[in-house]
Amino acid sequence: MRVGIIKGNGIGPEITAATQRVLEATGLPFEWEDIPIAGVAIQAHDHPLPPETVQRLRAAKYNIKAPLIVNKLEGRITCVQPDGSELTYPSLNNAIRRELGLFVNPRPIRGFPGVSGRHESLDIVVMREVTEDVYIGHEHKIGDDIAAEAIKLTTRAAALKVAKYSFEYARRLGRKRVTCLHKANVLNYTDGLFLRCFQETSRDYPEIQSDDMMIDAACYTIVRDPKRFDVIVTANQYGDIFSDLAAGLAGSLGLAPGANIGDGVCVFEASHGAAPDIAGKGIANPLALVLSGAELLDETGNHKEATAVREAVRKVIEAKTSLTPDLGGSGTTDSLAAVVSEEVKKILA
């Protein structure tokens, strides 16, 4: 069980250690490989994402990544390609996804009794396309602080790929409905193409209900009627925002896991960021990264252990044992990881 580890910044190192502890409680023989990125990689290779790092992530195949701090207004990064050409990305996170060909970011979000209020029945997976849309970072400015524009890219190939992944996922996990979120009434060409590719793909999956909704109506609907959605597929920016909204409804960003899936390589990461406001205080909620670890266990075929980790998290939240302050408790990152680990061991014993 070789797993690449990116410890990240801010609360990253704290929640990574907690996640490793919980995953080790499954008894699986993990071999952790620290992979340098950002500041550590700059020290060693003079670049935040050198080709050596990209190769190591690819070779490890399964990676866990803690959040990275990306400075506002200055995150651009240029990576040299094997043929000597260069590609510039808008941020380090965007560069990791695109250098590795990670095309979809599934974000499962579930409500929990006791912490999710009227959203405890929430149980959705947001499939966010992550290679295109306005996040390709093709922006330019006109004059100095006069105007600026950004390109929104949608290709048939990427829209079909994410739609197919979403329906295959629904079929594999027995999910009943896939909903496409878009704004095709305004963005006729880009979101129109995304929606048409979704509709074409849906015809190959007659046993799964499919429908679509405007992104603004979907934001209203998920607040009013959380049971309305099941699997959701959407473009990069809508998925980024909608999944944070859903995490807030579930009770905390600290409960929202995620994965970035490519062909032959995956990076598992929480939906939240590096939370610099609470970094170093030992109070960060590690559960989103722990649950991302459960996604990794599923992806590697260790379903029994994956289920045990999810079940342990559910039990600990329901019992309100050692919960961190974001969940209304007074526990710490370490104490929460300790009780979840003990619960994992009990379940698997």
Ligand code: NAI
């Ligand atoms: P954030 O997600 O880091 O924090 C938003 C709020 O949620 C803060 O109040 C924070 O304390 C809280 N929060 C987040 N995760 C938590 C956890 N596990 N436990 C308890 N509370 C938690 O978003 P923000 O502040 O916009 O971004 C901070 C930095 O993180 C920025 O540099 C941003 O670029 C980066 N970021 C990195 C991401 C990644 O590496 N995948 C994703 C999103 C942001």
